[in-house]
Amino acid sequence: MMPVRSVITFVTGHYYPSKRRGGFHNLADAAHRAGHRVNFVTTGFSLISYLRRDYRTRIPGIRANLNRALEIRPGFVSYVHFTSWHPHTLVLPPLDRLTAPFMEAYGERDLGGLLPLVKETDVFVFESMSGLFLYKRFKRENPAARMIYRVSDDVRLLGSTHPRLVKLEREISPLFDLVSVPTETMLDIFSGVPNLRLHRHGLDKSVYDACRRSPYPEYGRNAVFVGVAYFDAESVRRMALGCPEWRFHIIGPIRDTLALPNARFYGEMPFAETPPYVKFADTGLMSLRRKNEFSRSFSDSLKVLQYRYCGLPIVCPDFLDLRRNGVFYYRPGDADSCARAVREAGMSGRDPARAEGVRDWDETARDIVTEEGKPCFRS
Numbered sequence: 001m002m003p004v005r006s007v008i009t010f011v012t013g014h015y016y017p018s019k020r021r022g023g024f025h026n027l028a029d030a031a032h033r034a035g036h037r038v039n040f041v042t043t044g045f046s047l048i049s050y051l052r053r054d055y056r057t058r059i060p061g062i063r064a065n066l067n068r069a070l071e072i073r074p075g076f077v078s079y080v081h082f083t084s085w086h087p088h089t090l091v092l093p094p095l096d097r098l099t100a101p102f103m104e105a106y107g108e109r110d111l112g113g114l115l116p117l118v119k120e121t122d123v124f125v126f127e128s129m130s131g132l133f134l135y136k137r138f139k140r141e142n143p144a145a146r147m148i149y150r151v152s153d154d155v156r157l158l159g160s161t162h163p164r165l166v167k168l169e170r171e172i173s174p175l176f177d178l179v180s181v182p183t184e185t186m187l188d189i190f191s192g193v194p195n196l197r198l199h200r201h202g203l204d205k206s207v208y209d210a211c212r213r214s215p216y217p218e219y220g221r222n223a224v225f226v227g228v229a230y231f232d233a234e235s236v237r238r239m240a241l242g243c244p245e246w247r248f249h250i251i252g253p254i255r256d257t258l259a260l261p262n263a264r265f266y267g268e269m270p271f272a273e274t275p276p277y278v279k280f281a282d283t284g285l286m287s288l289r290r291k292n293e294f295s296r297s298f299s300d301s302l303k304v305l306q307y308r309y310c311g312l313p314i315v316c317p318d319f320l321d322l323r324r325n326g327v328f329y330y331r332p333g334d335a336d337s338c339a340r341a342v343r344e345a346g347m348s349g350r351d352p353a354r355a356e357g358v359r360d361w362d363e364t365a366r367d368i369v370t371e372e373g374k375p376c377f378r379s
Contacts, residue, residue, distance in 0.1 A: 012042060
């Protein structure tokens with residue numbers, strides 16, 4: 001087991017002070033609560049980010065954090081590794097093939113103020129994104145550090161992924177001391193990789209337990225969607241039209257394309273404000289568009305855990321198999337099945353037993369950070 005007061009560096013695409021909270025925020029907070037020093041390093045951020053109007057460029061205060069270590073609180077440092085460019089798809093396959101040899105150069109650039117953080121680290125935790133191009137450099141600069149790959153997303157599903165990143169992941173995943181995945185479907189992606197373990201996402205249960213007041217009117221039924229991408233507006237349109245007695249609440253940076261009286265879009269909301277909308281809803285929506293054949297990796301997302309902990313039934317497209325009870329499937333775009341899934345979910349009601357098996361982030365972080373790298377077997 002790793003000694004207390006180790007230095008853990010999280011290499012992620014998230015920016016810590018952002019109001020968008022990802023799993024890496026929670027893992028870092030849990031590691032800090034456990035007594036470890038934490039470096040939260042934001043990578044994949046460059047001039048390209050400004051050209052693409054990346055949401056991170058609009059976060060107040062981020063410029064003061066570019067290539068500077070800022071102590072957010074005692075023993076917790078935020079650092080934004082800002083460069084002139086970062087690995088990113090050029091969209092057109094011929095251009096991606098042409099630029100593939102240059103992607104590795106991202107890790108060979110001057111690290112500047114990041115280098116001291118790399119040198120002091122005992123454990124690196126890499127997210128599944130372009131920061132993986134820093135793996136070889138960090139290993140060379142600090143060969144004694146333990147290397148963990150926490151696969152938050154299937155890189156093949158990310159819109160920014162350069163094809164070289166997909167190949168790099170395959171090449172280096174066997175070299176990590178631990179590859180930690182949050183879903184059973186991801187075990188298949190890394191089949192044969194040594195030191196593979198299943199560690200499901202955690203949940204900050206306390207914020208849901210603390211909710212006492214519903215944000216909804218006392219009358220009517222409420223369905224909620226919380227997310228940032230792949231929202232299937234057309235299927236939700238069918239649900240709203242087919243179930244006029246229901247209200248549909250969409251939370252996230254999603255534009256209102258429905259313009260329906262029973263569908264409300266809230267825009268991006270600070271995480272601390274979203275739990276009441278989930279806890280007091282009548283059903284949770286997993287209304288996602290099918291990205292490609294890899295979309296099944298969404299089956300154990302944080303969204304699912306939020307809904308389950310609050311005992312909600314879930315309305316879900318039939319190309320996903322959540323492998324749980326209390327899930328009501330619809331055929332995307334089909335009016336009858338969309339409306340029927342919502343109504344059947346409403347009739348099933350909440351069930352506290354659905355919360356069984358949902359773990360908190362302290363448990364998940366402890367398993368990932370202290371794991372000895374034993375091979376993973378399906379339960």
